[in-house]
Amino acid sequence: MIRITAWRRHPLARYAVLILALALVGMVYAAFVQAGKPADAAMAAGKVDDVAEGKSLFVAHCASCHGLNAEGTNTAPSIVGVGAAAVDFQMSTGRMPAANPGPQAPRKPLARWVDENAIRQVSAYVQSLGGGPQVPGAEQVDPKLGDAGRGGELFRANCIQCHNWAGSGGALTQGKYAPNLNASSPTQIYEAMVTGPQAMPVFNDTTITPQEKRDMIAYIVQVREQKDPGGFGLGRIGPVTEGIVAWVVGMVALVLAAIWITAKKRQKS
Structure with a gap:
């Protein structure tokens, strides 16, 4: 008994008690976390x-x-x-x-x-x-609950550098690429934003809120449903394909015009 009392009065006794208490709290917390994991998974599944x-x-x-x-x-x-x-x-x-x-x-x-x-x-x-x-749940990805106009602003600010304004995708470095979004469901688009697959950055809820994610989904769905009133969309890739088509069509037209002009001169001579 005297020995126990002496230990209690030792200068390091308070630190030993504190360490023991912290260890007990940690073990109890770990036990609760492990017990909660199956429940967490059950909620997800x-x-x-x-x-x-x-x-x-x-x-x-x-x-x-x-x-x-x-x-x-x-x-x-x-x-x-x-x-x-x-x-x-x-x-x-x-x-x-x-x-x-x-x-x-x-x-x-x-x-x-x-x-x-x-x-x-x-x-x-x-x-x-x-x-x-x-x-995500159905309401989190429902395009009808999003603002496509606001989503377009967010998409142009954060996504068009890789995915193009219409979500058609584009090339990246080292053989990687931003995929076309036309085949992606609203759920898959939301999941890509929160998990950041491949070379894509993670857009967590502090960067882009759940409502803003829904607005972006509304914009992507709206754009993919739009028709091309000017004719061929050319994959909606942008000025690169449009420039190539213009160059090819223009060169062919010039060659045909040159052939026609030379043929006319030969007939006259």
Whole structure:
């Protein structure tokens, strides 16, 4: 008893108690976080069972590149913490699973085992590993609830440098490119903004608010539905294709005119 009292009065006793208290708080917090992860995944997926099913699919089809625990390998990066939104975007556009390594994964038809259920289940499993952006709800991506005019201003300020004013895409450096947005659903556009796939930067809610994202989606959908009253749209790529067409048509017209003029002179002589 005297020894315990002596330890209590030791100058370092208060620091030892503080460290012990912090350690206990940390362990309790970690326990709650681990317990909350399946619930978080269930919210993202709709069912707790999706986490287990998603893990089975991940091990069978994704672990060879991303690792058994999604920790990453020499072939593919870690996807712990990327969230369900990133998985939903990559799988629903056919970019994952990737067929061949390259500077950028292209959009392609879905793999045979990939369907709506498989995407939801793998998304739930990855969400359970470390959280991250979740798949947006229907109202978050509804173009009818957005302001296309305001969205156009935001799109021109943040996106046309890569995607072109009409979302037609364009070339980047080192073999990468900004893809055409015409095939992208509103959900995929929203997911791309919050996850930043490939060379695209992340536009989180502090940079572009959820309402502004919805406005941009409204603009993209409106533009893709517009017709080209002047004739051929030429892919809406911009002045490069328009200049090439003008040059080719002009040169052909000049050559034909020269042939016609020389033919007239020969007839006269």
